[in-house]
Amino acid sequence: MKKNYVIVLMLLSACAIIAIACSKGSDDPPADPCSGVTVAVSGTPTNPSTPGGTNGSINATASGGTGLTYSLNNGTFQSSGNFTGLAAGNYTVTARTSAGCTGTQTFTLTSPTPSCSGVNIIVTATATPGGACSSSTTGSINASATGSTGITYSIDGASYQATGTFSNLAAGSYTVTAKDVNGCTGTTTVNIAAPVAGPLFSAVRTLIVNNCQSCHNNSIANGGMNWQVECNIITNKDRIKARAVDNNPSSMPPSGALAQADKDKITAWLNAGGRYSD
Template sequence: MKHPILKAATGLLGLLLLVVSCSKSSDESPTDSCTGVTINVSATVTNTTGAGLSNGSLAVSATGGAGFTFSLNGGAFGNATTFSNLAAGSYTVTAKSSAGCTGTGNFTITTGDACAGKTIVVSGVTTASDKCSNTGTVTITATGSSGFTYSLNNGTYQSGAQFSNVAAGSHTILAKDADGCVKSATVTVTTATAGTNFTAVKNLIQTNCISCHNNSNQNGGVSFADDCGIVSRKDRIKARAVDGNPSFMPQGGQLSQADKDKITAWINAGGKYTD
């Protein structure tokens, strides 16, 4: 059995040893949990669909740890793994694991082709035009996209698909969608058939007036050799052949009343090539 003094001394020595051991442990550096850890960041890049648009995105992921959160261009970390509504440009994504280990990846969103993968089809329906005035119409139809506006012969685009007062001949029709994708086609506006009233008047002029009013002999500077020349001078024809103002024509004698009535009927109908 130990003496009480010796027993106390032994207990005090044990306490001192314990204190020394704890102090030594507190002087050591803690182990870095990210040493030797490599965080790799990857992303699926979706480019914008056209110039000036902010509809690109980055779908990000990371390996080398667990419990990742992500930051875009130094912003706040969050749980979202997709960054949307991005414009064309360069981006840095940082991934941080639950242990606080980080890694970065650099990605580029480019301006994509807004028209890639689209099949726009343009067609047109026409109505004939008067030979001597532009009365044709063109109505454009487009499929394969949305938000179309329309142009005729590379003119100003408009929301309406119909164009009026179109001349006879070949025309380029164009449709442009909301992304600026343009498709074109060609249509032909035909010349309308001559009207019965015009044809009757033309026959009268061919019989009674053409000898004095043709391309070689243009009395008074007037030629009726061209259909549109007849139409453009309908008021003069009525004045001379029907009203006798300032005198009756043709020179060989007045037309019969039936022939005068043919001219009057044509004028009253509109005096056009198609009347």
């Protein structure tokens, strides 16, 4: 009986040892599948063929695991390491195994230096002056270029644009630059002339200066009229006709009606359009 008791104790002790061992093993973290694994990425970069071009590529391969997939700049993984349609710049290719182990490599694509030898870009431009005292008081430039392709345009060093039309320009001199797809340029200078007063308006302006401006100027603006400002003459041409030509409701100037020859000058200007350029 004593012998059987000893055997039972021995069996219980063995089970306890096995239970402790099993319990201890269940608390250990799982082994890292990437421990000791090196995923090496290599590849062949191909630079864009033209300045600003987007036909560069990277053909990458990797070793160190199976089921490899590839990602460019943290993008979606794909089965191939071939990436196309790339511009100049820095790119990171990541290779990942089926176990999730990764490796990376950085590639640099460069843009070729443009060669403008033999390229002659000729720029022509026409200027349209603005009309003084009109709804279009600023001028414009319309430029075009020949001698290359992919032309864009800039005025006085501003950002390039697809067309050679520039508007809302004050009178003055401007430099228009045309640039092709390779960065080769051509320039021309164009001048927007200041608006020129027409002879009919000039005659009316002289009449008003001589007869009315003493009472309608920057300091004294009787009736709210300031004839020192040329555009006020155009804005108020109907009032000038009523007072100086029709004498309605009274003549202008107050000293007496204008001579018929002077009235005819105002009428001729109004019949021509009553503009600054008339």
